[in-house]
Amino acid sequence: MKARVRVTLKTGVLDPQGKAIGHALEGMGFAGLGEIRQGKLIEIDLAERDPAKARAQVEEMCRKLLANPVMERYAIDIEG
DSSP: OEEEEEEEEOTTSOOHHHHHHHHHHHHTTOOSOOOOOOEEEEEEEOSOOOHHHHHHHHHHHIIIIIOOTTTEEEEEEEEO
């Protein structure tokens, strides 16, 4: 199975990288941009074949390492 974890900053948390991306895009001539927020995508190949068990395993990974629950939220997609 393959898991994809999207990690983004929670609403209200300052996103300096998103601001830098916005300034760079404006400097390149892109106009009419609203707020830009960036995140990360983590892809994990899992040996687990049961989708529920795979999701539970990835949830634990997110809670323990992949996301900071104080500042970040995450979404998990399981394929396979």
